[in-house]
Amino acid sequence: MSTSPVRDEPALVKALVIGLAAGIVGLLIVLPLIAVFAQAFTKGWDAYLAALVEPDALAAIRLTLLVTALSLTANTVMGLVMAWAITKFEFRGKSLLISLIDLPFSVSPVVAGLVFVLLFGAQGYFGPWLIDNGWKIIFSWPGITLATIFVTFPFVARELIPLMQEQGTTEEEAAVTLGAGGWRVFSRVTLPNIKWALLYGVLLCNARAMGEFGAVSVVSGHVRGETNTIPLQVEILYNEYQFQASFAVASLLALLAIVTLLAKTVLEARLGRSGGGH
Secondary structure: OOOOOOOOHHHHHHHHHHHHHHHHHHHHHHHHHHHHEEEEHOOOHHHHHHHHHHHHHHHHHHHHHHHHHHHHHHHHHHHHHOOOOOOHHHOOOOHHHHHHHOOOHHHHHHHHHHHHHHHHHHOOOOOOHHHHHOOOOOOOHHHHHHHHHHHHEEEEEEEHHHHHHHHHOOHHHHHOOOOHHHHHHHHHHHHHHHHHHHHHHHHHHHHHHHHHOOOHHHHHHOOOOOOOOOOOHHHHHHHHHHHHHHHHHHHHHHHHHHHHHHHHHHHHHHHHHHOOOO
């Protein structure tokens, strides 16, 4: 298959377009990333480490890791279930279900947070009953986890659905014909065929979960050392004019972005070779 360009543009035009694209990426992405690390190390390595091991920062890191782990687990399971249902079965309301999966993409995270406050807050629909029974959702890690699950819900399902639709059900039907049970079909046939797309969706979900601000800010209550995630801790430090410390903590999210980019590149190559590319 030929890889030659569709149009043979003049060298000057190509140079200008490529230069413009590189300039935009450098100005809007690379330069801010460099600025984060430059500000984080303005007072040296010792000050950088001190900002990261400060008790409130450590609490924010632990909470972020906990919420991310719970959100990833929930969305991986639910994404698999949704993708399986949509691609392997025909049923009424299928189009509606597909539309609802995309709902978090179109709803502001702040609105999502407010919805959970309306449902589970002290003055919400279920809040008084939950409080009477010793359950604290809002201004605690369960509420932060629910909000994070909502905003990251589509990523796994949206990566799996197109690939599973393309693959069809032929291999699963053949396995069932040979006597394989449901779990064996899933673990030996379906999962190996979708593993790279699944990892890709998990990767995107992880990046969004760790960096989520809007929905988490609404339901967290901003209790220092208890309900602040890394993005909220960055905001607090910055508002208190602790600029070096705020950029030091923010550098953790910048490092996550770099790692995500590298992993995304590797997974896209895998997806391309396995025929599941985008």
